[in-house]
Amino acid sequence: MNAKKLAGIAAVALVLFFVxxxxxxxxxxxxxxxxxxxxxxxAVITFVSNIFT
Incomplete structure (x- = not known):
């Protein structure tokens, strides 16, 4: 099992425990x-609308 997959499983387990x-x-x-x-x-919408007005 590679480290990336193990880290993903650990993250999901931590989130489930917290929930x-x-x-x-x-x-x-x-x-x-x-x-x-x-x-x-x-904020992004306001920025873009101010550019085009």
């Missing part, structure tokens, strides 16, 4: 990531 052990905090973490991605997308 099972602390589902409230895991949901909050996902919401924070989604909020960050939404803010970043809005």
């Amino acid at each position: 099972i052990a602390q589902p409230g905090q895991a949901a909050g973490f996902v919401n924070n990531i989604i909020g960050f991605l939404r803010d970043a997308a809005e």
Whole structure:
């Protein structure tokens, strides 16, 4: 088994453990990531719209 595959399995196991052990905090973490991605997308859209107006 190569190191890349082992690291992937370990990452999935860690995420599953976190979701099972602390589902409230895991949901909050996902919401924070989604909020960050939404803010970043809005910033890019604003930037591009300001270039073309």
